[in-house]
Amino acid sequence: MFGSRNVTKFTKDGREYDIILQGDIKNRKEPSNLAKVYVRSKNTGKLVSISNLVSLEEEGIAPILSRYNRQKAITISANIVGDYSLSDALNFLEKTTNDNFPSARIAYKGESEELRETSYQIYLIFALALLTAYLVMAAQFESFKHPFTIMLTVPLAIFGGILGLLVVGSSINIFSQIALIILIGLATKNGILIVEFANQLRKEGKNLETSIIEAASIRFRPILMTSLSTIIGVLPLILGSGPGAASRLTVGITIFGGMLFSTFFTLYVIPTIYSIIGKNTRRIDAIEIELSNHLKK
Numbered sequence: 001m002f003g004s005r006n007v008t009k010f011t012k013d014g015r016e017y018d019i020i021l022q023g024d025i026k027n028r029k030e031p032s033n034l035a036k037v038y039v040r041s042k043n044t045g046k047l048v049s050i051s052n053l054v055s056l057e058e059e060g061i062a063p064i065l066s067r068y069n070r071q072k073a074i075t076i077s078a079n080i081v082g083d084y085s086l087s088d089a090l091n092f093l094e095k096t097t098n099d100n101f102p103s104a105r106i107a108y109k110g111e112s113e114e115l116r117e118t119s120y121q122i123y124l125i126f127a128l129a130l131l132t133a134y135l136v137m138a139a140q141f142e143s144f145k146h147p148f149t150i151m152l153t154v155p156l157a158i159f160g161g162i163l164g165l166l167v168v169g170s171s172i173n174i175f176s177q178i179a180l181i182i183l184i185g186l187a188t189k190n191g192i193l194i195v196e197f198a199n200q201l202r203k204e205g206k207n208l209e210t211s212i213i214e215a216a217s218i219r220f221r222p223i224l225m226t227s228l229s230t231i232i233g234v235l236p237l238i239l240g241s242g243p244g245a246a247s248r249l250t251v252g253i254t255i256f257g258g259m260l261f262s263t264f265f266t267l268y269v270i271p272t273i274y275s276i277i278g279k280n281t282r283r284i285d286a287i288e289i290e291l292s293n294h295l296k297k
Contacts, residue, residue, distance in 0.1 A: 087173035122177045150191035157187035157262035164257020181253035227263040
């Protein structure tokens with residue numbers, strides 16, 4: 001009656017069909033219908049109502065028990081409203097899950113999965129960008145020490161970018177991470193201007209201290225002009241409104257804060273570090289001078 005018993009098969013036109021016996025649906029709707037089901041007693045041979053033999057408890061269960069990777073799973077879908085980004089929503093989901101269900105695991109699908117995979121890859125891209133910039137400058141300056149001096153501007157720019165995010169109440173997401181990668185090139189530009197000019201002055205025969213002071217003072221105006229042009233250029237991203245304004249704000253404020261912070265401190269940090277590291281470095285044309293002196297002998 002309730003189990004839909006398969007009693008025989010029916011063949012028609014070469015096809016076989018199962019014959020299933022099933023009680024009327026009106027007799028299967030309510031728990032009280034169990035009283036209408038009888039079973040025969042093995043001892044007396046009489047029919048006994050099944051309600052006299054079993055107890056019934058009602059429980060609410062999900063109509064479908066989904067599983068993912070052989071574990072019980074539920075699917076959560078939602079639409080993002082307001083100025084929140086997808087990254088903000090996923091961070092909120094992870095925090096709420098960890099606080100209330102520490103043993104639960106989250107598996108993403110669709111756009112969320114792509115965002116998380118990209119977020120993990122962005123750190124590798126960031127490291128490769130740092131390594132590439134360092135190696136290019138090492139080839140340019142023919143030294144591993146001068147590029148290290150210039151790369152010290154990158155932490156300053158990153159700190160300024162993160163500080164800008166904190167000021168506007170934004171978080172580190174895919175857009176801010178892209179902006180931080182952009183800051184690598186923008187921040188090292190200022191250091192290159194000072195270090196390269198200081199090396200040229202040393203090549204002309206000036207001492208280390210005079211070269212770095214003169215390079216910083218002469219390159220102050222170009223550094224200030226290029227940095228201001230970059231800062232002013234990202235203002236539309238910060239002040240813009242409409243759809244996608246939150247994403248543009250994240251990129252704009254990261255570059256704005258990073259350039260503002262790094263430009264100010266680069267003028268102090270680079271000359272100081274260069275004067276310390278430069279004591280252990282030779283002039284760019286040192287090898288040429290030694291070769292020339294050797295040929296003269």
